[in-house]
Every structure is written in structure tokens, then in C-alpha cells.
Amino acid sequence: MTLTTTTASRVVAQLRFDRRTVALILVLPCLLLGLIAWMFDGTPVLDQFGPMLVGLFPLIVMFLVTSVATLRERQSGTLERLMTTPLGKGDFVAGYALAFAALALLQSVVVVGFALAVGMDVLGPLWLVVVVAMLDAVLGCCLGLAASALARSEFQAVQMMPAIIFPQLITCGLLMPRDQMPEVLEWLSRVFPLTYAVEAMQELAAGGGWSEVAGAVGVIALFIVGAVVLGVATLRRRTA
Amino acid sequence: MVNNGDAVRARRLRVERGGRTIIDGMDVAVPTGQVVGLLGPSGSGKTTLLRAVVGVQARVTGELTVLGEPAGTPSLRRRVGYVTQAASVYTDLTVVQNLRYFARLAGLPGAGAEAAVRRAVAAVDLGGHEKQRVATLSGGERSRVSLAAALVGDPELLVLDEPTVGLDPVLRRDLWAMFRRLAGEGRTLLVSSHVMDEAVQCDRLLLLREGVLVADTTPAELLETTGALDAERAFLALVERQPDAQPDAQPDTQPDTQTPEGSR
Numbered sequence: 001m002t003l004t005t006t007t008a009s010r011v012v013a014q015l016r017f018d019r020r021t022v023a024l025i026l027v028l029p030c031l032l033l034g035l036i037a038w039m040f041d042g043t044p045v046l047d048q049f050g051p052m053l054v055g056l057f058p059l060i061v062m063f064l065v066t067s068v069a070t071l072r073e074r075q076s077g078t079l080e081r082l083m084t085t086p087l088g089k090g091d092f093v094a095g096y097a098l099a100f101a102a103l104a105l106l107q108s109v110v111v112v113g114f115a116l117a118v119g120m121d122v123l124g125p126l127w128l129v130v131v132v133a134m135l136d137a138v139l140g141c142c143l144g145l146a147a148s149a150l151a152r153s154e155f156q157a158v159q160m161m162p163a164i165i166f167p168q169l170i171t172c173g174l175l176m177p178r179d180q181m182p183e184v185l186e187w188l189s190r191v192f193p194l195t196y197a198v199e200a201m202q203e204l205a206a207g208g209g210w211s212e213v214a215g216a217v218g219v220i221a222l223f224i225v226g227a228v229v230l231g232v233a234t235l236r237r238r239t240a
Numbered sequence: 241m242v243n244n245g246d247a248v249r250a251r252r253l254r255v256e257r258g259g260r261t262i263i264d265g266m267d268v269a270v271p272t273g274q275v276v277g278l279l280g281p282s283g284s285g286k287t288t289l290l291r292a293v294v295g296v297q298a299r300v301t302g303e304l305t306v307l308g309e310p311a312g313t314p315s316l317r318r319r320v321g322y323v324t325q326a327a328s329v330y331t332d333l334t335v336v337q338n339l340r341y342f343a344r345l346a347g348l349p350g351a352g353a354e355a356a357v358r359r360a361v362a363a364v365d366l367g368g369h370e371k372q373r374v375a376t377l378s379g380g381e382r383s384r385v386s387l388a389a390a391l392v393g394d395p396e397l398l399v400l401d402e403p404t405v406g407l408d409p410v411l412r413r414d415l416w417a418m419f420r421r422l423a424g425e426g427r428t429l430l431v432s433s434h435v436m437d438e439a440v441q442c443d444r445l446l447l448l449r450e451g452v453l454v455a456d457t458t459p460a461e462l463l464e465t466t467g468a469l470d471a472e473r474a475f476l477a478l479v480e481r482q483p484d485a486q487p488d489a490q491p492d493t494q495p496d497t498q499t500p501e502g503s504r
Contacts, residue, residue, distance in 0.1 A: 006344045010333070017332045017373070077328030081389070084294045084322040085345040086314070238298040238312070240257050 003087050007095025008102075011069075015103065025065060026107055029057035030114040037118040050120035051201040052174060054133050058107050059140035059197065064161055066100055066144030070235070071157045083237045093149075093231040097142055097224075104137030123207030132204065132213065135220050136197045142227035143193070149234035168194035173202070193223035247272045247397050247428035248293055252302040255288050255451075262288045263451040265302070270430055270444075275423045277439050278432040279475060280448030286432040287325060289448070290399050293430065294322040307397055318347055321395035325402050327386035331375040335366055335385050338374060339392050346393030353392075360388040363418055365411070380407045387415075398422065400431045404438065416441045436472035449479050 015022055033053055037046050073079040082092060112130050116122075122129055147160035171181070171189040178189050189195045200216035248270035255263040263285045270276045278286050291297035292304060295312030304311040307319055329338045339360055343353035361367060364384040369377065374385055387403055404412045416438065419429050423443070431442070439445055440459045447455040455462065455478055459471065468474035 003345060006341065010330070010337070010341045013337055014330060014332050076331070077324045077326050078330060080291075080296055081322060081324055081328040082345070083296050084317060084320065085342070085393075086317045086347060087345050236298070238296055238300075240298045 003091040004094045004098065007087065007091055008098035011096055011099035012102065015099065021065065022103070025061055025103060026110050028061055029054075029107065029111045032057050033111065033115055034118055037115075037120070046115075046119060047121045048205060049174075050115050051122055051129055051205040052198050054108075054111055054115050054120075054129065055136040055197050055201045056169075056174075056194075058104065058111060058133060058137035059194070060161070060165060062100060062104060062107075062137045062140035063144040063147070063165060066096065066141045067148040067151065067157050067160050068154075069096055070145060070148035070231075071151055071154065080239070089232045089235045089237065090228075092235065093145055093228055096145055097138070097228055100141040101134075101138045104141060105134050107137055108133035122205060124204035124209055124212075128210060128213060129201070129204050132197070132200045132217065132220075135217065135224070139193055139197065139220055139224050139227070142224050142231065146227045146231040146234065149231050165194070168192040171195065172198045174198055193220060196220050196223075245272060246270060246305075247307055248430065249305045250303065253289075253292065253304055254301045255285070255292055255297060256299045257288065261451060263292070266451070266453050268446060268453055268456060270428060270446075272428050273423055273426050274443035275419050275429045275431060275441065276444045276446060277442035278430060278446050278448060279434065279436065279439055280432075280454075281479070282434065283450075284448040285451040286448055287401055288451075290322070290401050290430065290432060294320055294399050318393070319395055320397045320399060321390035321393055323387050323390045323398075323400045323403055325405070327374075327379075327382040329374055329382065329385050329389055331382075332373065334371050334373050335361065335377075335388075336370045338385060339388055342389040343392040346395075348393070356392045356394065360391040363391055364388045365414060380411065383407065384411075396427055398427060398429045398431075400429065402432055402434070404433065404435065412438070436470070436475055439471040439475075447475065447478055454478055 033050070036049070036053060040046055070079070073082070108130050112126070112133055143164060144160075147164055148157055151157035151160055171178075171185050171192060172194040173189065178186050178195070181189065196216040196219040200213040200220070203212040203216070246269040248268075250266050250268045253263055253266040253268070254261065266289070278289065280286050288297060292300045293306055293311055295316065300311070306316055309316055330341075333341075336357055339357040340353055343356045348356050361370060364387055366381065366384055366388065369381065374382055377385065383403065383406060387400070390398060390400075404415055407415065419431065420441070423429055433439070439462075442459060445455065445457050445459060445462060446453060447457075457465070462471065462474045462478075463469075466474040466477040468477050
């Protein structure tokens with residue numbers, strides 16, 4: 001086993017002891033989706049927006065969970081200890097990303113399954129909805145990891161969510177179609193990863209297939225890599 | 241161990257933190273195969289010095305050599321074990337899960353890791369607690385898990401920051417016996433403490449005060465030169481003998497060399 005997978009399995013072992021967190025990660029997005037389905041019962045809203053929410057809720061949940069991760073390690077002193085071992089900074093961040101990606105896969109299967117059960121119809125291929133939902137959740141993890149490397153206190157960590165996710169939510173095309181936005185905001189939306197997550201899901205909801213979402217999926221993948229690199233770059237072996 | 245001479249050597253070592261000088265131009269050596277006690281009142285720079293040795297302290301200047309290489313060199317991370325002052329292990333994992341993780345980080349393969357974990361559990365006398373989650377252990381037990389996590393990698397140099405705080409006398413005695421045994425096997429131990437009774441069990445003593453090395457001596461010498469009856473009084477005598485406001489003489493004005501950052 002490499003140090004990355006060793007670290008990933010350690011994080012998974014920790015999660016397995018924390019059943020309540022895992023339950024929240026799996027159930028919370030379903031609960032929110034259930035509320036939407038109930039509210040708009042008998043309208044096409046769920047078919048239209050359901051896939052986007054299937055991508056969005058896991059992303060936010062995973063961002064919140066992982067943004068606390070590095071901070072926890074820092075405050076328990078284990079990060080300082082890890083930095084004196086052969087563990088690389090990349091191993092640390094990638095280990096976390098891998099562990100949470102496994103959880104994200106489980107989460108996206110559960111959430112998509114639940115959405116179908118409450119009546120969401122997707123015109124595009126279902127497996128792609130699961131893949132994009134999982135990538136969105138992984139993106140959430142990695143953005144959370146990058147953010148948590150920047151946070152020095154709990155107060156800062158919890159505010160990373162509104163600071164990093166909310167601007168993306170506003171401009172991603174969910175509130176207003178992006179081509180109707182002021183030009184500057186439309187440009188801004190193009191540099192935010194959430195835009196591509198929502199765009200891919202919109203395509204799938206409207207019956208698009210792989211060729212329609214390949215571009216957006218590629219951009220999401222690049223952002224995942226970028227967030228991991230940022231997380232590694234902001235981690236310091238030597239601290240004051 | 242092939243590496244004779246000094247396990248740690250510092251020359252004109254200087255550490256700054258938050259605009260303050262924590263360690264001010266220290267020259268010191270820790271001989272290989274000995275238990276060296278680092279003593280001093282709280283705030284004297286003990287932890288900062290230890291952090292510099294293990295390569296996680298920022299803003300270190302001067303010369304600091306550990307096992308023949310500059311402190312913070314990546315290859316040293318396999319050869320040096322560090323135990324922080326507060327128990328730094330995962331409280332939501334069991335004792336064995338913690339130790340297994342640190343054993344694998346130290347590069348031990350599956351079977352070797354299991355054997356190392358068993359040895360480390362025995363060394364800190366935690367037999368019977370293997371499957372217990374660290375969160376459910378007592379404070380003393382937790383710090384022993386933390387110590388065991390450094391022992392699993394079988395390091396040549398062990399850097400221990402107050403490893404016996406909160407432990408009962410029996411356990412303290414046993415741990416010191418283990419430190420002596422490890423040193424007997426050729427390993428080097430740099431142990432900080434402010435329990436002066438423990439000082440007599442060290443081969444050498446480094447006395448630190450306000451980032452300055454007040455004495456580099458042996459327990460016998462310390463008692464002899466101060467004329468004190470025990471280590472505690474000897475320490476007080478030494479600390480108080482030094483006048484507080486020393487004329488700030490800085491004879492060497494050579495440019496300090498930056499230790500290489502060991503980041504990956």
C-alpha cells in the first residue's frame with residue numbers, strides 16, 4: 001500500500017466509527033430532495049431541476065464535511081506529527097480526497113436512487129447522472145480540502161462555505177439562465193466549477209448524452225485536480 | 241548504529257516566532273546513544289528546539305545537523321521519531337489502528353507492521369487495550385499511545401516532548417527504564433521535561449532559559465558545581481545565578497545560513 005491509500009483507509013476507518021456523520025451525508029441530500037419533490041408535486045419542476053439538485057446537494061454537504069478535516073488534524077496535533085513522518089503533503093490531501101470520493105460514490109448512488117423513487121424522470125442516461133453527481137461530490141470534497149488548508153480556526157472554516165460556494169450558486173445558472181445575466185457575471189460564471197456541474201446536469205435532464213456533457217465533465221475533473229494541487233500547496237510542513 | 245559522534249548538532253541556531261527570538265544563537269550537541277534531558281522552565285524554548293530538530297519549525301536559521309544531515313531533510317523522517325507534548329493520535333480510532341497507521345507511514349510492510357505494533361504496545365504496557373478506542377482511554381494511556389506511535393517506526397533518534405507528564409510514578413520509572421534500554425541499543429533520545437527528579441536518569445542535561453543554553457552538563461557535574469542536594473535545587477541555583485539583564489554581546493556577525501526547507 002502506498003502512503004496515499006494507507007491514509008485513505010485510515011480516514012475511512014475513522015468515518016466507520018462516526019456512523020452519524022455517514023448517515024447525515026447519505027440522508028441529508030435525500031431529505032432536501034424529498035422536500036422539493038413534495039413541494040412541487042404534480043409539476044415538471046423535479047424533472048427539470050432534480051438532476052441539478054442531485055449534483056448540488058452532495059457537493060455542498062461534502063464541502064462542509066471536508067472543510068473541517070484538515071483543521072481537525074491541525075488542532076489535534078496529528079498534522080504536526082504526520083509532517084515529521086515520510087508522509088508527503090500530496091499523500092495527505094490525496095488520501096483524504098480518495099476516502100471521501102468513495103463516500104461520494106455511495107452518496108450519489110443513494111441520492112440518485114432516491115430521486116428516481118420520488119418521481120424524477122431523466123431523459124439522458126442514468127449512469128451519467130450518477131457519474132456527474134459523484135464528480136460533483138468529489139469536487140465538493142476537494143474544494144473543501146483546499147479551503148480547510150486556508151482556515152486557521154473553526155470560525156474561519158465554517159465561513160468558507162458561504163465564501164466559496166454561495167457566489168457560485170448565485171451565478172451557476174440555477175437562479176437565472178446564464179445568457180440573461182449581466183455580461184460580467186456571465187464571464188464570472190465561466191470560471192466557477194459549479195457552473196459546469198449544473199450545465200452537465202441540465203444537459204442530461206434535457207436528454208443529452210456523453211458527447212453533450214464531455215466538455216463540462218472535463219472541466220469539473222480539471223477543477224478537482226486544481227483543488228487538490230491548491231490543497232497541497234497551502235499545506236505547510238514547517239509552521240511558526 | 242554506524243553514526244558515531246553527535247546525533248544532533250546546532251551552531252548559532254536561532255528561531256524566531258511572531259517577531260520574538262525564541263532561541264538565540266545556540267551552540268549545542270547531543271551525543272549519539274545517550275539519553276539527553278532538555279530542561280527548563282515553561283517558555284524557555286524547549287518545544288521550539290525540538291520542533292526545529294524534527295524539521296517542522298519555521299524561521300530556523302543557523303546550522304542544525306540531525307544524524308549527519310540538515311534538519312528537515314526528507315530522508316530523516318524515517319530515522320527520527322517525534323512525540324508532541326499533547327497526545328497526538330486519532331482518538332476515534334483504536335490503539336492498534338493508530339499504531340498500524342504510523343507503522344505503515346514509517347515504511348513497514350504488512351507483517352513487519354503487525355510485529356512492530358505488538359512490540360510498541362508491550363513497550364508502553366498497553367496490553368489488553370489494543371482494540372480500545374483512544375477516546376475511551378485515560379489521559380496517561382493516551383500519552384502512552386502517542387509514545388508508542390513514535391516507537392513503531394524504530395527510529396534512531398527519538399525526540400520526546402514531556403513524555404511523562406500525567407503519568408504515575410510506576411509508569412514513569414518503567415518508561416525511563418525503557419529510554420535507558422533504547423539508548424543501550426545505540427539509539428539517541430532527546431527528552432524534554434520539567435520534572436527535575438527525572439534529570440538524574442539522563443546521561444547529559446541541557447538547561448535552557450529564555451532561549452539560551454544555561455548549562456550543558458551531566459547530572460553528577462550539575463550537583464557538584466552548584467553544591468545543591470538535588471536536581472531541582474541545582475536547577476534553581478543555575479537559573480538564578482545567571483543575571484537577567486546580560487549585556488547583549490554578539491561577537492559573531494557572520495551571515496546566518498538558512499537550513500534547507502524539507503518540504504515536498
